Amino acid sequence: MSIREKVKAGLTGKTIDWHQHSVRRIYILIKPADIKEVAKILFKDLGLRFATASGQDTPAGLEILYHFSFDQSGEIFSVRVLIEDKKNPEIDSIATLFSGAEWIEREMWELLGIKFIGHPNLKHLLLIDDWPEGDFPLRHKHES
Amino acid sequence: MSHKVIIPIGPYHPLQEEPEFFRLYVEGEKVVDIDIVIGYMHRGIEELSEHKHFDQVAFLVERICGICSNSHPFAYVNAVEDLAKILVPERALYIRTIIAELERLHSHLLWLGLAGHFIGYNTVWMWAWKYREPVLDCFELITGNRNHYAMMKIGGVRRDIKDEDIPILKKTLDELVPALNLFKGAVMDDPIIQARLKGVGVLTKKQALDFCVVGPTARASGLDLDVRRDDPYGVYDKVNWNVIVEKEGDIFAKTVVRILEMYESVSIIRQCLEKMPKGEIDANIKEIPPGEGIGRVEAPRGECFHYVRSDGTNRPIRHKIRAPSFMNVVSNKVAAVGGTISDAAITLAAVDPCYCCTERTTVIRKPDDKKIMNGWDLIKLSQEKTDRLKQEMRCPKAK
Numbered sequence: 001m002s003i004r005e006k007v008k009a010g011l012t013g014k015t016i017d018w019h020q021h022s023v024r025r026i027y028i029l030i031k032p033a034d035i036k037e038v039a040k041i042l043f044k045d046l047g048l049r050f051a052t053a054s055g056q057d058t059p060a061g062l063e064i065l066y067h068f069s070f071d072q073s074g075e076i077f078s079v080r081v082l083i084e085d086k087k088n089p090e091i092d093s094i095a096t097l098f099s100g101a102e103w104i105e106r107e108m109w110e111l112l113g114i115k116f117i118g119h120p121n122l123k124h125l126l127l128i129d130d131w132p133e134g135d136f137p138l139r140h141k142h143e144s
Numbered sequence: 145m146s147h148k149v150i151i152p153i154g155p156y157h158p159l160q161e162e163p164e165f166f167r168l169y170v171e172g173e174k175v176v177d178i179d180i181v182i183g184y185m186h187r188g189i190e191e192l193s194e195h196k197h198f199d200q201v202a203f204l205v206e207r208i209c210g211i212c213s214n215s216h217p218f219a220y221v222n223a224v225e226d227l228a229k230i231l232v233p234e235r236a237l238y239i240r241t242i243i244a245e246l247e248r249l250h251s252h253l254l255w256l257g258l259a260g261h262f263i264g265y266n267t268v269w270m271w272a273w274k275y276r277e278p279v280l281d282c283f284e285l286i287t288g289n290r291n292h293y294a295m296m297k298i299g300g301v302r303r304d305i306k307d308e309d310i311p312i313l314k315k316t317l318d319e320l321v322p323a324l325n326l327f328k329g330a331v332m333d334d335p336i337i338q339a340r341l342k343g344v345g346v347l348t349k350k351q352a353l354d355f356c357v358v359g360p361t362a363r364a365s366g367l368d369l370d371v372r373r374d375d376p377y378g379v380y381d382k383v384n385w386n387v388i389v390e391k392e393g394d395i396f397a398k399t400v401v402r403i404l405e406m407y408e409s410v411s412i413i414r415q416c417l418e419k420m421p422k423g424e425i426d427a428n429i430k431e432i433p434p435g436e437g438i439g440r441v442e443a444p445r446g447e448c449f450h451y452v453r454s455d456g457t458n459r460p461i462r463h464k465i466r467a468p469s470f471m472n473v474v475s476n477k478v479a480a481v482g483g484t485i486s487d488a489a490i491t492l493a494a495v496d497p498c499y500c501c502t503e504r505t506t507v508i509r510k511p512d513d514k515k516i517m518n519g520w521d522l523i524k525l526s527q528e529k530t531d532r533l534k535q536e537m538r539c540p541k542a543k
Contacts (some may be wrong), residue, residue, distance in 0.1 A: 051356070054466075074375030099356075103468070
């Protein structure tokens with residue numbers, strides 16, 4: 001059973017959309033509420049490595065892509081969530097599952113204003129500590 | 145906080161080449177906790193990238209880091225080529241691989257020198273930097289620049305390698321191998337270095353997995369991962385080479401991985417120079433379609449990850465950059481804790497940290513914000529301070 005089939009089977013019921021962009025690049029859309037469980041399945045059960053996450057401000061909401069890499073086959077499974085509530089965006093922290101997600105969640109929190117529920121240490125990483133509250137550099141201007 | 149004594153390292157400290165701040169909490173000689181504070185090099189490059197057209201971004205991301213300045217544009221072009229499904233001419237792939245491996249050579253030599261310097265073995269420092277110089281000369285020969293080579297381009301490379309330059313490249317590599325043998329002997333077989341570095345700053349395999357570390361830091365802890373083999377780009381799947389993995393996770397293992405990797409780099413470049421076909425070096429890409437793409441490169445410090453999204457215009461609407469040090473530096477939380485203060489310096493340096501990479505991105509969006517200064521403001525501030533100090537010393541005021 002290839003890793004692709006294992007991921008597909010593991011995320012049954014949680015996958016809203018499965019898109020294979022190229023040979024080793026797969027994008028999976030899930031609900032924001034499922035992220036912690038999905039991260040647990042991919043990281044703990046299937047042994048994928050967390051590469052990074054990329055947050056983005058889109059017209060439909062704040063989107064996060066969690067990139068998980070399976071190094072034995074070189075595939076990247078990018079798990080996409082869309083947080084529609086831009087006023088008060090929240091999602092479960094996956095830094096509680098493994099330490100590798102701690103810094104990137106702090107970065108997305110300060111640059112995009114997404115609150116990661118349960119994060120052990122949600123404070124500024126790149127910006128100065130007295131950075132104006134509510135000013136998120138990577139939010140697009142038309143939003144404010 | 146129950147810990148009484150804090151030893152601050154940084155943000156400006158002779159130990160580190162870049163500003164970053166480590167707060168060591170110590171009990172006696174033992175480090176019991178550590179705070180890592182970064183952000184001093186944040187330049188807003190991800191945001192800037194959204195305001196440049198696709199061709200300019202390659203130059204922009206080249207300036208993220210002065211040492212692995214080829215890795216970021218390489219990962220970026222890989223991402224755009226994944227997005228647009230571009231086929232790159234084979235000769236260009238060979239040239240990209242040669243540049244990437246030359247970069248690994250000079251970067252590992254630079255680290256080896258610094259590591260020697262940090263443990264007081266300055267001979268290694270001087271040797272390593274001496275033998276690094278011919279590698280930089282090769283870059284100057286091929287690209288015209290010792291740094292920021294500007295070779296990567298979406299769909300190819302900007303300059304060809306001339307036939308008359310190949311013998312010079314080969315000669316430099318031939319001369320580098322005895323130097324690598326020298327380092328292998330001076331570092332790997334030296335009982336004093338072994339006594340100093342073995343068992344120090346250990347990152348176990350379990351911790352390495354938990355922190356998702358990459359590159360030599362991961363490979364020294366027994367994680368067999370290397371993007372060049374796992375998710376091949378360039379021509380890494382067309383040449384023979386080995387991934388170097390050590391199990392111990394200490395600084396000695398990290399040193400061994402880097403030294404042995406240099407031999408592999410020499411071998412890869414030699415094979416590329418032999419196999420490189422004649423032909424085009426550029427696919428002449430004019431437009432980037434809407435879509436998203438991920439590009440990865442095994443930089444000297446580990447996996448460099450770029451995500452690019454396009455909406456069909458001539459600029460990316462999102463460009464996420466994750467440098468290897470972003471994953472590696474945070475692992476110091478376990479590697480340095482438990483050791484002594486005197487081990488902290490080399491432990492913090494052992495991941496070969498690159499803070500420029502880690503922090504990338506000054507977001508100058510508010511010209512009225514008094515906190516943001518440009519270069520001239522800083523120069524003025526510095527001049528005013530000098531004037532003030534001179535006055536205090538009762539010297540005549542300089543004009």
